[in-house]
Amino acid sequence: MKRYDLRxxxxxxxPRMKEILEESHKPTETLIFLFEIGDFSPIQRSADLVKECGCELYNSLKFNEVDWTIVVKK
Known part of the structure; x- marks a missing residue:
């Protein structure tokens, strides 16, 4: 499991999230991303990006007032 703080x-x-998702990881590795949400539009964009990169979105949740966390399986 690897955690990436993109806040x-x-x-x-x-761009950085896509770069990380396209890096070679173990086939079943779990990745955790933290990022700021602002107006909530980044949530859908991040989910679309995960799908585009051929990964599976496991979880998506609000971390605090401004931060969002997603869990992705490579």
Missing amino acids: HLKDNFE
């Missing part, structure tokens, strides 16, 4: 990228987290 410092604010609303521009998707």
Whole structure:
């Protein structure tokens, strides 16, 4: 399991998230991403990105007032 904190990228987290998802990981490795949500549109964008990269979205939840966490299986 690997955890990636993308909160410092604010609303521009998707390029880095895609880069991480496309890296070679163990076939069944679990990845955890943290990012800021702002207006909630990044939630759907992140789910679409996970699907586009051929991964499975396991969980998606609000971490606190501004942060979101998703759990992805490679």
